[in-house]
Amino acid sequence: MASTFGELPKDAKSIESFKLSIQDSSLEELQTLLRLSKIGPTTWESSQDDRRYGVTAGWLASAKEHWINRFDWRSCESHINSFPQFIATIDEDGERYDIHFTALFSKKADAVPIIALHGWPGSFLEFLPILSILKEKYTPETLPYHFIVPSLPGYTLSSGPGPTKPLTMPKATLLLDQLMTHNLPFHSGYIASGGDVGSSVARLLAATHSACKGMHINLCFMGQPASIPLSSLTDQERGFVQRGQKFRDTSSAYAMAHGTRPSTIGLALTTSPLALLAWIGEKFLAWSDEDPSLETILESVSLYWFTETMARCLYPYRQTWDKERQGHDAPELYVAKPFGYSLFPREVIAVPRSWAATTGDLSWFRQHDAGGHFAALEKPGEMLGDIEDFARHVRERGVTFGS
Template identity: 50%
Template structure:
């Protein structure tokens, strides 16, 4: 397969991986869909305003479930995922905890290729970066690709192993595992970390605590609001929307942070419940409404990998970040930031400057929480422009 040549400096060989859900699991899924009932129509579920101010609509969910049952083809999704090199690799921390990390990669054959790790959040998955990787595959060959692109499923997500069931797993633990994976692939001399949402926290931890991470690019708020600083008109409008979001759309985060066991049980018992929970976020957090196939892909990956109950543990950490200053996440390395106005927790550039060595930034007029999925060309251009400015890094 193209783009699958492991760098010569790798200290371990990751195991090639193919996504292949058993026919028996697909059949059981169809049974569960057939038996699942939608709640009766209510005043709330019959509202169809674009903001989904009262939640997912009965009409949208009914149509989505019908499509899932009768038209959606998981095998096509598998084929798309498997068209990229996929791997799993194991790392063990000092406490003896094993992490088996899945990742998609585009490996370059250029000796000076820049290693970049792309980190997703919730309810994102590794697949949100595939449109950007498609652009890279069209634009470059393995011998001309200027980057090594590594897209892991973070611990607890998709085809990576879950967090420990005997001790608490934190974002610090996950960042350690990501750094170990990058070093094992031969990138101990330096790599760039990019992240959004939970991935932003991970990228900041990598940039603040690990020597091998030489630069960080983020697109999400990752710290408390600083004192009043100058804001552009587009930044102020985004913050106004954030205030509304905090009042009307934040209950999900409190539930996942404070009662993760309960919501994990609820969403793991019924694929329709799972689809409504994460589908609402894809619809209401995007600037450009994603296609139903994109949402069904995400819901299917979550369902078939039993992800939902084991992936929401980071909310306990991120809730702490929202309410407490965490100066140890200050990034002394070169920091880049892309401002997308419809991000659910946008950060004005002047705020970001107080959280690290900001050397590159760009304000966009479009784009939301899933920017890499919504606008892969813009996302990729930002990443390439930032990497081109900071690499090779200055010691």
């Protein structure tokens, strides 16, 4: 039998194949709730077509109608299931975690293991276009990588925080390192690539776990280094800084709400699918360089709805705010390993190269002409090219993988 991309590496343990199948009753419930949900009154604010105050009432009404009458979840489900998917069971500190991931596995002995990490309000769906490119470009015998795309703990198809113990970013990071080095036998190491929350996880992996041999990110969370004056930046770089400051001043209230009232947000947005669509849809529209298709937005929001993710995924915000409320920020973790940074100009906070270089051994950098917050989804070819080039760079730095 010809090998497939879904053939687990030898010595993989506590991993089962997975197929996504949302119950018919859940689909029927969604339809009922959508039909019964009303659009709020049109106001001056909700009628501004430039979306300066958020999504418009017209957009929400049109999206609702499409969700009810034309959106086909089963077609999305079929596409998702065309990629190999798995559930890894991890026992940690007396608790069981089921970590979902999709992956393309190589038959090459020296294939580079890469873990690709999404953010909020994204999911593993962000990386499916990249997986499609890899499937077309390579066979299992020629694929130079094991490309692993997990659902972050607490997000969509991975289990997350229960009612008795809070989940933290270090714990979530530990679980993903366990996935790569225990459930999957990548003992010689792996590379982490991520954006948004995934960039924070990638940094934690690189800085605190020896098996992570390199970090590639497309969002670098940080403030202005004291050693780098604004006058030293190019006009374009100062534009990035100004854009980031405008985002903090006018568009970051959602993050404060997530961090300070995660219970209220989680409960409210898992009660109404239309509210969830407004909350998440706004981010896809505002944070992308070009508006994604409504089908793309509805696929992501539907997955969040069916898995009740909003009630489980806010711990990164809560943990960050808890630290700030106690009078100190989370420390920047310096990464003394190969560090790559892809800068997409319409990222909500695109920090200059010189700034990012103060947080690690920035040995690989590329700036793009287009692309925003959801880079893997918006520019999959460019993002894959960056990840592949960075993987080659890590090897050139003397890091070896495989048996």
